[in-house]
Amino acid sequence: MQFTTLVAFTLAATASVYGTPIHKRIAQVISDSTTKWEAACDAASGGAQCNQVAVASFSTLLAAPGPCEQQNAADNMVDLAKTLSSNADMIKFAQIFAQQPRNSPTSLSVPYCQSAPRNAELNGLFQCQFQGDNPTIFVGGIAVGGNGTIPFGMSAPVNPAGSCPANPSGPIADGSQLVDLTQNPGVGGTTTSKNTTGGSNSTSTVATPSAIPSSNSSNSDCGKDPAESTPTASPTMAASSATAASSATPSSTSGNFKLANGQNAQKLNAQFATLTTTSLCTEGTNACVNGAFAQCVGGTYVTQSCGSGLICAALPLVNSAGTSITCTTNADALARIAATGAQGGLTG
DSSP states (O other): OOOOOOBOOOOOEEOOOTTSOOEEOBOOOGGGGGHHHHHHHHHTTOTHHHHHHHHHHHGGGSSSSOTTHHHHHHHHHHHHHHHTTTOHHHHHHHHHHTTSOOOBTTSEEOOOOOSOOSSGGGTTOOOOOBTTSEEEEETTTEETTSTTSSOTTOSSOOSSTTOBTTBTTSOBOTTOOHHHHOSOOOSSSOOOOOOOOOOOOOOOEEEOOOEEOOOOOOEETTEEOGGGGSOEEOOOOTTSOOOOGGGGOOOOOTTTHHHHHHHHHHHHHHHHTTOOTTSOOOTTOEEEETTEEEEEETTEEEEEOBOTTOEEEEEEOSSSSOEEEEEEOHHHHHHHHHHTTOOSTTTO
């Protein structure tokens, strides 16, 4: 069953007063970054892996993941493309994804990965920056020339600042998607891109649920299934510790993991329903809070509203043991859980 995820990620800004610098969170609709890649994957008969890899990949554009997570995700995208006759469109869109700007929590430039990619198709590629990012200071207060401010394999700062091979003229407009501006990843030739003027932003909200990373893991056609590494959350109960993920995860074998996946998704959805904005959270974990997708950043959950008609939910994986957290329709979530044989709807 194919479905489309849409997570509306938002921007929060602190207004400046006369000469005071503006410090704002620069964000984007990160699910848009993999839409074209996922469509190419679907067309190449990639099946359920297409969405799993797409969701895991666009999540690396959030502020919390490390500087090489985006490149690792692009490697996963290329890995899958190579299992599908080295699909040219999938590789092209993976190359562009590797250069998409990441969210910046404080309007500072985002550090570059300092290691080589697994796939040669990604050699020499690094992310652009958004126009609102400070071109001379990187996240962590690091000045240009410091650790992480020069892309791997280069000996001098990026010039012009904020540019990337797919957009060599400079940074792109806040909130915009590189894949909408160019179809040329800038590999081995001159790139062309459209002028950018701005992206759509809205105010973000903060919630603080408690979460514990999932321990689910298995192998897929392109190595570890990215969807299975998605953290899962459990609520903090009064006068008690948070429920461990393992306690909400019945054991499963190759013969019954689908039913276990459905039951695990139901338990997570039931737990998510108890989360409030006063719950505690663990850095980097994901959850659903009041129907919104949430990630713990700096000890608090930043919630990102799903699109119109969509909800955040835990869903069962199809081809291996585990669950994923994403945005989808209520009908799709119910159908996916029911397809595993689990009874009782979204929460069991």
